[in-house]
Amino acid sequence: MSFESIRGQDHGVEVLKRALGRNRLHHAYLFAGPLGVGKERTARAFASALLCVQPTADKLACNVCHACRRLAEGQHPDFHLVERLEKNDGGTERFIKIAQIRALQRSLSFKAYEGERRVVLILEPEHMTESTSNALLKTLEEPGQQTHFILVSAGVHRLLPTIISRCQRVRFGPLKSEHIIHLLQQSGVHDLDLMETVARLSEGSVGRALMMLEEDIVPLRGQILAALDADKNQPLSEALDLAEDLAKPAQRKRLKQAFHILRTWYRDLLVVKMGGERRQLLNIDEHARLTNRADGLSAKVIQERLKRTGEAEVAIWERMANTRLVLESLFVFLAGRVPMELSQ
Ligand SMILES: [Zn+2]
Structure with a gap:
């Protein structure tokens, strides 16, 4: 996953590229913006750049080294994903569980396996009870060496202010119709009239546009x-x-x-x-x-x-x-x- 595949989020991508290039990285980022506009995709591209062992001169991911490949396959030992779990009936749990945060804390108490850095990606952190949020907050306060958190949220107003204040916020806006149509085409849609209709109806979210087609x-x-x-x-x-x-x-x-x-x-x-x-x-x-x-x-x-x-x-x-x-x-x-x- 690289920044090149991100459409319509030039500002956020630029902020991250600059931080990488100058090696001035925060330990926690909050990617905030509507659902389905590329936040998670950007987070994965950022994680790839952070974990790559042969980065380019600009400190971007090479996409070929073993670290980049393992990350793309979901196998990188220093990449931790926290998200709501799937239930037996195929639905999603209402909350991220406190046991997941505790398990994360245990993993982070060991040394990094591959390189020096570790990345924790937390999807929808707004779906946490207060006690789970407080457990996460503890980890954010004492992250350990070279650990970078990326929180991806479409519901920032539901996060604890103490969590928000720990993070560097990167804003993601709604996508323009032209970007949505481009991304829909890439995913194999051809009917232009239909794409234009859903692009408008989606209010700037390619994720929603895809769901609408589905x-x-x-x-x-x-x-x-x-x-x-x-x-x-x-x-x-x-x-x-x-x-x-x-x-x-x-x-x-x-x-x-x-x-x-x-x-x-x-x-x-x-x-x-x-x-x-x-x-x-x-x-x-x-x-x-x-x-x-x-x-x-x-x-x-x-x-x-x-x-x-x-x-x-x-x-x-x-x-x-x-x-x-x-x-x-x-x-x-x-x-x-x-x-x-x-x-x-
Ligand atoms: Zn690499």
Whole structure:
């Protein structure tokens, strides 16, 4: 993994290259920015440069020495990855466990195997309980010789301030559509119209764009709009069927996409309602439909729908509420079947 493969993150990459070139390295970095914009990729490229035993004149990874190769194969003994574990049912644990941090501390108490440096990559450190965070903090405070931590987070606001203050922050912004399209092409996508649509809808995240393609987001959007964004005389059964379907455990990824669709849809309706321009739309391919729908809804109603959507998301993903009940009541509301005064 090298910095050349990173797209659209010139600032962050430059900061890291300069630190490597001058050998002025911090012992802990926090790569902060939205999901799916290249933070982990950059972290791995940085780790490679740190661990390479035959670096270039600029102190970048050679990508051919045994250290670079072992790292690429996930076999480097001085590279430690900490992330949420997979559960037996294929899902992901809600938290990084304290036992994982303790195991890391044990490994770090030994000498480095290969060279002098060690790298610890921690993905999603915001998914830690307070006691786990405090255990990590201890390690960050006494890292031992030549140990470099890279924390990769899309939820910095949920980290302990004491952890943030220990780290040098490197910011990652959303990607431009052209970069997303380039990366999608590299991963074998060819349909240009589709790529342009998901690039806009992804709000600058190639990770999200890929997930959208995987979940067939365009047909899903059609299905959601048919059920929820139709006229009031339509039976509610379609909305309720959709709620039942999306509430199934096997549909978790699809449900995430469904929420994203709803959020971008109401956001776009507001843009149209406020007289925004076509180029500001995320669902730019649905411009005509948006204009039409915005005519029939007040800004207040659209805002309320956006708000309810956000609340339902929090209820499901953070408060672990009953997914089906939350979706049913949300969809009935979004379908415009509950007068706003009565539903509050
Ligand atoms: Zn190398």
